[in-house]
Amino acid sequence: MTPLDVLLSLGWYFASVSLLAIGGxxxxxxxxxxxxxxxxxxMSNEQFAALYAISQAAPGPNVLFVALFGWHVAGVVGACVTxxxxxxxxxxxxxxxxxxxxxNPQARxxxxxxxxxxxLTIGLLISTGVILARGVDHSIIALGFTAVALLLTxxxxxxxxxxxxxxxxxxxxxxx
Amino acid sequence: MGLSGFGGVMPFxxxxxxxxxxxxxxxxxxxxxxxxxxxxxxxxxxISLMLGYRYAGVRGSICAFSGLVLVPMLLILVIAxxxxxxxxxxxxxxxxxxxxxxxxxLVLATGIRMALAQPRTVRAxxxxxxxxxxxxxxxxxxxxxxxxxxxxxxxxxxxxMRRAARTPLGVAVPPTAVxxxxxxxxxxxxxxxxxxxxxxxxxxxxx
Numbered sequence: 001m002t003p004l005d006v007l008l009s010l011g012w013y014f015a016s017v018s019l020l021a022i023g024g025x026x027x028x029x030x031x032x033x034x035x036x037x038x039x040x041x042x043m044s045n046e047q048f049a050a051l052y053a054i055s056q057a058a059p060g061p062n063v064l065f066v067a068l069f070g071w072h073v074a075g076v077v078g079a080c081v082t083x084x085x086x087x088x089x090x091x092x093x094x095x096x097x098x099x100x101x102x103x104n105p106q107a108r109x110x111x112x113x114x115x116x117x118x119x120l121t122i123g124l125l126i127s128t129g130v131i132l133a134r135g136v137d138h139s140i141i142a143l144g145f146t147a148v149a150l151l152l153t154x155x156x157x158x159x160x161x162x163x164x165x166x167x168x169x170x171x172x173x174x175x176x
Numbered sequence: 177m178g179l180s181g182f183g184g185v186m187p188f189x190x191x192x193x194x195x196x197x198x199x200x201x202x203x204x205x206x207x208x209x210x211x212x213x214x215x216x217x218x219x220x221x222x223i224s225l226m227l228g229y230r231y232a233g234v235r236g237s238i239c240a241f242s243g244l245v246l247v248p249m250l251l252i253l254v255i256a257x258x259x260x261x262x263x264x265x266x267x268x269x270x271x272x273x274x275x276x277x278x279x280x281x282l283v284l285a286t287g288i289r290m291a292l293a294q295p296r297t298v299r300a301x302x303x304x305x306x307x308x309x310x311x312x313x314x315x316x317x318x319x320x321x322x323x324x325x326x327x328x329x330x331x332x333x334x335x336x337m338r339r340a341a342r343t344p345l346g347v348a349v350p351p352t353a354v355x356x357x358x359x360x361x362x363x364x365x366x367x368x369x370x371x372x373x374x375x376x377x378x379x380x381x382x383x
Contacts, residue, residue: 016319017318017319018216019216020216020318020319020322021216021218022215022216022326024218024219025218026283028318030311030312030315030318031311031317031318031319034315034317034318038315046276049276049280050259050263050272050276051256052276052279053272053275053276053279054252054255054256054259054272054275055252056275056279056282057275058248058251058252058255059248059251060245060247060248060249060251060252061218061220061221061244061245061248062218063218063220063221063245064245064248064249064252067249067252067253068252068253068256071253071256072256076253079249079253083245083249086218087218087221087241087245089216090215090216090218090221090222091221091222091225091237091241093215093216094215094221094222094225094226095225095226095229095234095237097215097226098225098226098229098230099229112330112333112334112337113330115333116329116330116331116332116333116334117326117329117330118290118294118300119294119299119300119301119303119304119307119329120303120304120307120322120325120326120329121290122287122290122291122294122304122307123303123304123305123306123307123308123311123312124307124308124311124312125283125286125287125290126284126287126288126291126304126308126312127307127308127311127312127313128283128287128312129280129281129283129284129285129286129287130284130308130312130313131312132276132279132280132283133277133280133281133284135276135280136273136276136277136280137277137280142273142277143277145274145277145278145281146277146278146280146281146284147281148281149277149278149279149280149281149282149285150281150282150284150285150288151285153281153282153285153286153289154285154288154289160282163278163281163282164275164278164279164282166274166278167274167275167276167277167278167279168271168272168274168275169271169274170274171270171271171272171273171274171275171277172267172270172271172274174270174274175266175270176270176273176274176277
């Protein structure tokens with residue numbers, strides 16, 4: 001593959017999943033893993049999970065992990081290509097919606113779509129969690145980190161950011 | 177705004193749009209939010225685009241998008257370069273392993289919490305479980321899975337609505353009833369000069 005082929009392939013792939021990212025970009029993360037790690041071998045399992053973790057810890061919209069994947073594969077140009085590709089198709093859909101239907105709050109179909117698609121979105125989100133956990137939880141301690149973060153998030157109102165900071169500190173202390 | 181949101185910027189967006197600049201009220205924002213969730217793509221990006229378009233056309237959309245995405249993107253690339261440079265150091269690796277293990281737990285928790293908030297129906301369990309099996313376990317390509325599951329999900333929901341109403345779609349709740357309900361919700365206690373006393377406002381998210 002020449003560098004241009006790589007960029008085209010990245011752009012085409014992220015543009016095609018853009019319109020499938022119902023409920024946010026995280027729901028297509030499992031497919032990105034399939035494309036980037038399994039199909040093309042552009043990064044390892046650990047690198048994939050590491051880039052995602054960096055994007056969670058940094059400020060800004062969650063979707064920026066897409067830019068990090070592009071950056072890892074093809075540098076700054078790659079980051080710009082993937083961000084544009086993931087944003088443009090859905091952006092056009094959003095603006096078109098705003099032009100044609102944005103001012104009709106009585107419409108029934110948004111509710112129908114939302115209820116019909118919510119279970120799918122949730123299934124995809126849990127898939128994302130499963131794939132991330134598989135990438136990192138090679139030891140009992142790491143599995144414990146995941147389990148504790150899961151339980152604390154479900155049972156308390158502690159901010160995700162503090163959990164990630166705690167994970168970073170304990171990771172160094174316990175030599176994870 | 178782009179720079180202020182750790183782990184998602186939505187709460188900051190709401191505060192800035194609704195409370196600080198009064199571009200829209202809470203109800204309009206909730207509508208926009210539910211539409212942004214139905215539309216594909218990153219939610220917060222969709223909101224910024226629609227709002228930008230509403231106030232300043234295509235140029236507004238482009239400005240809103242750049243402000244929200246470009247600056248944080250530069251920052252995150254700097255962070256990632258630093259990571260790439262020092263990724264050989266043991267402590268950087270340990271730190272990141274810890275963060276990765278935690279973020280896997282966070283994603284799982286978000287999914288489980290959303291699942292618990294859903295109405296418990298057989299069709300939702302089948303669709304959600306099917307998506308988890310196909311994507312999370314069997315690792316099938318998303319495009320083909322969604323080509324089957326999106327129409328199925330919508331059709332099942334439409335069928336269920338129809339059956340629940342036992343009337344043709346769209347007649348289940350007379351529109352007038354909805355409007356009356358909305359109108360009733362609109363009435364807020366007011367003082368003589370027409371302002372809503374603070375104590376009587378609905379509680380807002382404390383930030």
